[in-house]
Amino acid sequence: MPLIRNSYGKGRVRIMRVKRETDRHEVRELTVKALLTGDFAANYTSDDNSTAIATDTVKNIVNIVARDNVGAENEPYAAALAKYFLDHYLQVSQVDVTASETKWARLLVDGAPHQHSFLLDSNGKPFVKLSATRAGSTVTSGIENFTFMKTTESGWVGYVMDEVTTIKETADRMCATAMDASWRWSKAPSSYPEANAKVLATALKVFATTYSPSVQNTMYLMGEAVLAAVPEIAEISMACPNKHYLPIDLSLFGRNGDKQVFTPTDEPHGQIECTVGRA
The missing domain is CATH 3.30.1130.10 (GTP cyclohydrolase I, C-terminal domain/NADPH-dependent 7-cyano-7-deazaguanine reductase, N-terminal domain)
Known part of the structure; x- marks a missing residue:
């Protein structure tokens, strides 16, 4: 044949x-x-x-x-x-x-393109959940799979080191996530679209402009800033899988990676969640 x-x-x-x-x-x-x-x-x-x-x-x-x-x-x-x-x-x-x-689009902070932070194009799926009785209703807004990253200003050091720890400490790594977030309203804002846009803009500004010692800390600071910026929100919950970009070792081929070439990985990922609310 x-x-x-x-x-x-x-x-x-x-x-x-x-x-x-x-x-x-x-x-x-x-x-x-x-x-x-x-x-x-x-x-x-x-x-x-x-x-x-x-x-x-x-x-x-x-x-x-x-x-x-x-x-x-x-x-x-x-x-x-x-x-x-x-x-x-x-x-x-x-x-x-x-x-x-x-495709990644440059993230805007206060209307200006950021140097090293990016949003995934065609990004996120907004949603609303409403639970109503004759006594009243609860409204929650949110977004699913809202993906953003930055190429520097992120680290991970000082964690538990024992006989089963293999990950190396670093003070400079890429940081990326596909966030699911929801925020519960204590009262209606004057404009839901404007308030929802302010939630995302506030969270992203913290992400882009604040050094991240951990995804956990960055999430908390994002939630804290959102509550300060939008007083009608009672609490915000976030789930942020830590999407890893792994540096490729090219030393065998006589090349230094210089944190310029990475393998994107989606699975397995760190799953980090928190809720930030008012006292």
Whole structure:
């Protein structure tokens, strides 16, 4: 039976590039699929792997080229990735790269674009819950999956260290979450849309402009600020999964990551929740 066509490579390679040349950081998050076509028939039809390039190697190359092209737009990055394979492996005749971008918009603080804090585009799902009896009603507003991050000004040190602790302390890490939050009204504001917008703007300003020693502390400060800014709110509850961006170790390939190339991970994540209310 003839082998009609073949290709292989690596899919769903998630990569976050952070250009940190100035205080104004640029971010590009991609999910990459790189497929190779060429002299690989023997890999399929026999036990001859002499021309095979390991798919793990394909993943490493995606990361290496990302580090070497931190600031490149997506199209030049894809071109550089394809060129690497064609330049280094004679058995490769064609490279097909698909790179899907997760778009981040720069977070606005007091109307000005922030240097290193970002919001996910098409972000969040607002909701309202109302419970009513003849005696009265309770109104809760909120938002689900509201995703934001910053590329610096976050750390995690001083926690319990014992024989099963493996995470390393750091005073400078990326911080990202997809927050579910709800706030219970003690009375109706003059405008629900304006008040709800003020809740999010207030919380995000704290997130962007305050150094975070922990997600826990940042959540508390966000809740405290919201209650101060919107007096009609009785309490605010937040659940913030700690979405990790893990630095990629490229030292084996003669490159320093310099906190510019990360693997985005959604699972498992730290799940951190709190409610802040009035005394």
